[in-house]
Amino acid sequence: MNILLIGSGGREHAIANALVKSPRLTKLFIAPGNPGIAEIGEKALLNLNNHEAVCVFCVNHDVGLVVIGPEQPLIGGLADALTKAEIPVFGPSQAAAQLEGSKGFTKDLCRANNIPTAAYERFKDLDAALAYVRRKGAPIVVKADGVAAGKGVVVALLGFLEGEDALVGGKEGVSLEGDGIVGLGGLQVVVSALFSVTRCFAAITKWCVAIATCSVAIATCFAMKWCAAKCIDVT
Secondary structure: OEEEEEEOOHHHHHHHHHHOOOOOOOEEEEEEOOHHHHOOOEEOOOOOOOHHHHHHHHHHOOEEEEEEOOHHHHHOOHHHHHHHOOOOEEOOOOOOOHHHHOHHHHHHHHHHOOOOOOOEEEEOOHHHHHHHHHHHOOOEEEEEOOOOOOOOEEEEOOOHHHHHHHHHOOOOOOEOOOOHHHHOOOOOEEEEEOOOOOOOEEEEOOOOEEEEOOOOOOOOOEEOHHHHHHHOOOO
16 A cells, blocks of 8 residues: 655654554655654645645645545645545545644533643733733643744643733744744634643533543643544534
């Protein structure tokens, strides 16, 4: 079987290392890849935003499975395009990928279904966000509502001024002003209470969302999100 692996980070490198161990693998294509992964498979020059081109590549190269690692192609609907073209894909639909693409969407989903989550509000307006931070005080968490490549979160522990700095761009991470919030992937922020517990993780399955406790102060891990989230109707 020929496999196309989408991604270029350490996560995709680990996936590639696992895929090449399969006796069923004939050829591994990687897009865009990186120098390390290039030693394992063949780099494919693809514009991942051009879903039709990706599908054509898969047909022309007899790709039997596409594995999507990064969030952005999933949020952009690449898995949906591949599914429509009847090309097997490992990754959630665009609708399910909202769980990764929007912190506000995920928080709203938890609140609507009585799933424990820290108290929060969503804001587009800077003054309203600042007023909320001042009213709630520290500790408080300010998050960019969008794909932020592992950034976009400020935990204000010492005082509400840290939260204010995050909102106005005085602290690295989140900003409602200038290009800060846009550069981090969203036009909204989610301001929430600090959910301090000994253990916490969230596992999403076809049947339920399970919450348990984990050994970090704040951790939300959507275990098995790549396969399980595909089974959830989140529209």
